[in-house]
Amino acid sequence: MTASMFGIWAIKAAILIVILLTGFAYATYYERKAIARIQVRIGPNRAGPKGLLQPVADGVKLIFKEEFIPARADKVLFTLAPILTVIPAFLLGAVVPWGGEVPFFGGTARLYLADINVATLYVMAVGSLAVYGIVLAGWSSNNKYSLLGGLRSAAQMISYELAMGLALVGPILIAGSMSLVKIVEAQKSVWFIVYQPLAFIVFLMAAFAEVNRPPFDLPEAEQELTGGYHTEYSGMRFALFFMAEYIKVVVMSAIIAALFLGGYYGPGVETYPWLGPVYMFLKILVMVFFAIWTRATLPRFRYDRLMAFGWKVLFPLALLNVFLTAIGIVLLGG
Amino acid sequence: MSIDLLVLLVLALIAIGAALGMLFSRNVVYALLFLVLVMLTLAVLYLILGAPFLALAQVTVYAGAIMVLFLFAVMVLGTHSLDELGGPIGWQRPWAFFLTAVFLIEVVYAFAARVGKLGLLSCAEAGFGSPAAIGKLLFNQYLLPFEVTSVLLLAATIGAVVLTKDVLSE
Numbered sequence: 001m002t003a004s005m006f007g008i009w010a011i012k013a014a015i016l017i018v019i020l021l022t023g024f025a026y027a028t029y030y031e032r033k034a035i036a037r038i039q040v041r042i043g044p045n046r047a048g049p050k051g052l053l054q055p056v057a058d059g060v061k062l063i064f065k066e067e068f069i070p071a072r073a074d075k076v077l078f079t080l081a082p083i084l085t086v087i088p089a090f091l092l093g094a095v096v097p098w099g100g101e102v103p104f105f106g107g108t109a110r111l112y113l114a115d116i117n118v119a120t121l122y123v124m125a126v127g128s129l130a131v132y133g134i135v136l137a138g139w140s141s142n143n144k145y146s147l148l149g150g151l152r153s154a155a156q157m158i159s160y161e162l163a164m165g166l167a168l169v170g171p172i173l174i175a176g177s178m179s180l181v182k183i184v185e186a187q188k189s190v191w192f193i194v195y196q197p198l199a200f201i202v203f204l205m206a207a208f209a210e211v212n213r214p215p216f217d218l219p220e221a222e223q224e225l226t227g228g229y230h231t232e233y234s235g236m237r238f239a240l241f242f243m244a245e246y247i248k249v250v251v252m253s254a255i256i257a258a259l260f261l262g263g264y265y266g267p268g269v270e271t272y273p274w275l276g277p278v279y280m281f282l283k284i285l286v287m288v289f290f291a292i293w294t295r296a297t298l299p300r301f302r303y304d305r306l307m308a309f310g311w312k313v314l315f316p317l318a319l320l321n322v323f324l325t326a327i328g329i330v331l332l333g334g
Numbered sequence: 335m336s337i338d339l340l341v342l343l344v345l346a347l348i349a350i351g352a353a354l355g356m357l358f359s360r361n362v363v364y365a366l367l368f369l370v371l372v373m374l375t376l377a378v379l380y381l382i383l384g385a386p387f388l389a390l391a392q393v394t395v396y397a398g399a400i401m402v403l404f405l406f407a408v409m410v411l412g413t414h415s416l417d418e419l420g421g422p423i424g425w426q427r428p429w430a431f432f433l434t435a436v437f438l439i440e441v442v443y444a445f446a447a448r449v450g451k452l453g454l455l456s457c458a459e460a461g462f463g464s465p466a467a468i469g470k471l472l473f474n475q476y477l478l479p480f481e482v483t484s485v486l487l488l489a490a491t492i493g494a495v496v497l498t499k500d501v502l503s504e
Contacts, residue, residue, distance in 0.1 A: 077363070117464055121390040128398025132370070135405055139363060147409065154406040158399060165394075178465050311495060 012113050016093050020247050025055035027246040031292045038296040059239070067235035070142060077140035082233070082240035085133025089247040091126045095119040096254045097181045099264045099276035111264075111277055112181060119180040120168045123255060124161065127210055130244065131157040134212075137241070138229040149228025152303065156209055156216065159310035164206035166318035170199035170325045171259045180255070184263030191262040198321040200260045202314050207256060209310065211248045214295040216306060253287030254280065261287075341382060349375040362408050366401065373397045385463025 029044065029052070036043030044051035069078055099111030116122060131153055138150020172178050174195055175186035183192075193200045209216040225231070230241045257263060261283050264276035301309065349372055356368035373396040380389035472480045 074363075116386060118386045118390050121387065121394065121465075125390045125393035125398060128394055128402070131398075131402055132367075132405075135402070135409070136363075136367075139409055151406060151409055154402050154409075158402055158406075161399065 009113070013094075016113055017090060020090060020093050020250065021243075023250045024243050024246045025059065027250055027288060028058070028242070029055050030288065031246075031295075034289060034292045035296045038293070062236055062239040065235040067237055068232075070232050072142045073232065074140040074142070077136050078232075079237070081133050081137035081140060082237045082244075083133070084136065085130060086240045086244040086247070088126045088130040088133075089244040089251065092123060092248065092251045092255070095122050095180055096251060097184050097258055097263055098254070098280050100269070100273055102273040102276065115179055115181040117177070117179050120172055120178045120183075120259075123180075124165050124168070127164075128157065128161055130210075130248070133244070134229050134241075137233070141229070141232040143232050145225045146229050146231050149225050149231070153212065153229065156212075156306065156310070159307055160206045160209035160216075160314070163202055163310060163314035163318045164210060166315070166322055167199040167203035167206060168259070169318075169322045170196040173322075173325050173329055180258050180263075184258050184265065187262040188265055191260065193260040196260065196321070196325070198317060199325075200256075202318045202321065203259065204256060205314060206310075207252045208291070208294070209306075211252055212245060213249065213291055215298040215300050217300060249288060249291055250284060253284045253291070256287055257283035338382070342379075345375055345379055345382070349379075363405070366405055366408060369404075370397050370401050373401065380463075383463070387463055387465045387468050 032054070033043040033051070044054040047053040047057040069075060094113040095116060097112040097115070101110050134153040135150040138146040138148070138153070141147070171183050171192050174192060175183040177183060177186075186192075205216075208214075230238055233241065257280060263283075264280045266275060266279035269275050269279065352368045352371040352375065356365045356372065359365040359368060373392060377389040377392040377397070380386075380392060
């Protein structure tokens with residue numbers, strides 16, 4: 001462990017943060033544009049050509065807005081909650097393989113921050129920490145709607161995390177490794193979505209629930225909870241919650257692409273390694289569009305149905321998938 | 335002083351500080367967050383000891399699931415501080431002192447009985463905390479406890495599903 005290694009890590013981490021922040025800004029633009037098209041509207045089109053500067057305008061507006069703290073709120077936790085929400089979102093990006101080994105100024109560079117042998121477990125661990133921010137935001141606001149939003153978030157997270165973890169077992173069993181890089185490399189010829197369609201569907205739904213995207217956005221259901229856990233937030237603190245949500249949408253799309261859609265593999269990647277990140281970007285774009293499309297199409301679940309769906313449908317399905325995959329591997333010899 | 339030792343000391347201080355913070359906090363939500371901090375610090379300690387699987391399992395299970403459940407329960411039941419509820423229960427204090435004394439005597443006895451017999455701890459071999467190594471341990475050396483635990487967990491899972499069914503059908 002030398003100083004130059006730390007230097008490379010620091011540079012990679014800085015680049016990753018910049019990419020994720022840009023991804024956040026333009027994911028909002030992408031979502032607004034795509035939803036507008038689906039609903040036969042035009043969407044943002046005033047700031048800059050085709051409204052491309054809209055995220056900048058929104059950012060500037062949110063920075064200059066007053067940040068209000070309710071009188072009887074718990075000030076420490078109220079300030080801490082948005083930060084606790086956004087940090088896990090960034091941390092998740094560290095284990096995603098955005099590309100393979102690429103030639104870079106005469107040497108080679110690896111386009112991921114960390115290849116740890118327990119990356120999939122890391123995704124579960126860090127993803128499960130994100131709920132603290134939301135629950136604490138709900139509690140510290142001292143507002144009954146916020147508290148209900150936080151409670152829903154905790155219950156929802158616990159119900160969907162199980163199915164998500166079990167859905168991860170399928171790709172892990174087939175690749176024989178918990179490292180995301182190894183899992184991607186195992187999909188050189190066939191994508192895991194072919195072997196693991198059930199795990200893909202379960203993981204996709206659980207990921208939507210984990211990220212609080214519609215139709216699982218119960219913690220912030222506007223009609224019932226006037227905004228849920230972020231009712232009392234304004235300005236940059238409010239923006240941090242959305243930063244966390246959109247970054248998690250992007251990173252979860254990347255993780256789904258790495259687990260089931262062949263990661264950075266595509267035609268011609270062996271000869272031109274720089275195509276890897278391009279394929280990754282395209283796959284993320286498709287997955288993010290899927291998330292937007294679902295939001296524009298499906299109504300929100302009722303709360304008890306959401307819980308029932310998690311425990312009675314997704315969880316048994318994920319268990320069944322683990323069982324079938326294990327049998328298949330034993331019979332076919334891996 | 336090597337860097338490892340320094341990191342260990344800092345982590346130990348954080349863990350002890352957070353544990354004390356949990357004990358002396360008057361607000362149950364803060365106490366709970368201090369406990370989460372203790373769990374996370376322990377996870378980092380596992381990482382330093384070369385057991386990444388255990389570290390992340392610690393975060394997922396304790397910090398990610400069990401403490402979230404605690405937080406859920408605390409919020410449903412309300413977060414009154416101890417003073418609002420009329421202070422601690424009377425008989426708790428003598429019992430706490432008694433049990434702590436028993437525990438301390440045990441610790442001193444264990445330490446005194448074994449001192450000089452342990453020798454220096456050897457370094458763990460490389461890859462000892464990897465998922466594959468832990469899997470091998472669980473499925474060979476600790477197969478029986480592992481299977482017993484899995485049956486217990488399966489029973490609990492089925493119980494949970496049955497309970498939700500009953501509530502909904504009524």
